[in-house]
Amino acid sequence: MKLAKTLLLAIGLACAPAIAQAQDAPQQAATVAAEAKPVAAAPAAADEVLAPKAGIGMPTDRVIGLQAQFSPNGRRALWMHDAVLMPIMVAICVLVLGLLLWCIVRFRRSANPVPSKTSHNTAIEVIWTLVPVLILVGIAIPSISLLAAQFKPAGKDAVTVKAIGNQWYWTYQYPDHGGFEVVSNMLEDQPKAGAKQRTDADGPRLLAVDNRMVIPVGQEIRLLTTSNDVIHSFAMPSFWVKLDAIPGRVNELAFKAEKEGVYFGQCSELCGARHAYMPIAIEVVSAEKFKAWVAAKGGKMPGRQTPHRPRPPLPLPPPRLPAFLPPPAANPARVPTDD
CATH class of the missing domain: 2.60.40.420 (Cupredoxins -  blue copper proteins)
Incomplete structure (x- = not known):
């Protein structure tokens, strides 16, 4: 009985958003229709x-592939996906799967009653470090240039x-x-009354x-x-x-x-x-x-823009003296000095 109540409660909670959406849809459509009045x-x-x-x-x-591209950046990105990323991913998956299967067969218990005492292999460690670095560099070079092209500002x-x-x-x-x-x-x-089908x-x-x-x-x-x-x-x-x-x-x-x-x-x-x-x-x-x-x-349509001509600078106003200083005289008297 308790399990049945729990199942009914779960079904009710799962259906609640759909019921609420169905009830709110007419009101939302009316609101959108009232607000969406084009000014054309x-x-x-x-x-x-x-x-x-x-x-x-x-x-x-x-x-399962990407859509056909009809823009310069899109064609470039599609090439990178099909010619760079997919071959690398397929090769890595096949290599890893092959190594796993080889390890399962080669190092099974029946063929190796005495476990190997090998602790490391310098050559293998160098290979599995350099190869991923080269792969990442090969992916990064076209990726960075594609990102730069995507966010290049538009022309005038x-x-x-x-x-x-x-x-x-x-x-x-x-x-x-x-x-x-x-x-x-x-x-x-199935539109509502007055709407286009x-x-x-x-x-x-x-x-x-x-x-x-x-x-x-x-x-x-x-x-x-x-x-x-x-x-x-x-x-x-x-x-x-x-x-x-x-x-x-x-x-x-x-x-x-x-x-x-x-x-x-x-x-x-x-x-x-x-x-x-x-x-x-x-x-x-x-x-x-x-x-x-x-x-x-x-x-x-936008017309041809006239070249911008800078205006000449306005004349500077005369300097204003502080209020506590007297204005200069028209003909200032000469002050005698001792020669």
């Missing part, structure tokens, strides 16, 4: 939806996009293009959104991230991008998309009950389509 001039429904391609920019069934011609994390949706601002804002919420298969053209389940982050192809992007509530993380695997969004702080990362298309990611920092329903969708378009999209959102 054109409605999101008027945007031309670019259909994603299967296997590109999204997870693929029965694949980069397109700035500010991604703001909220519970549980993203807001994208374009400060270089008039400062307009796009609010991105996940599309559901997800289709295959929007993207996979739990990854499709109503408004995507749009960027031009082949142009450097300056990604800024911050948060309005808790810590989030902006992750886009196909571009090798992962940047935390922290309240009260702005993080920066530069990347470049090399191919047009739709790419999907997710918030990668546990941020609450609906953390799993906070997808990211980036639509990479041509420069002409990006310009038209900016105009449809009520923004404007």
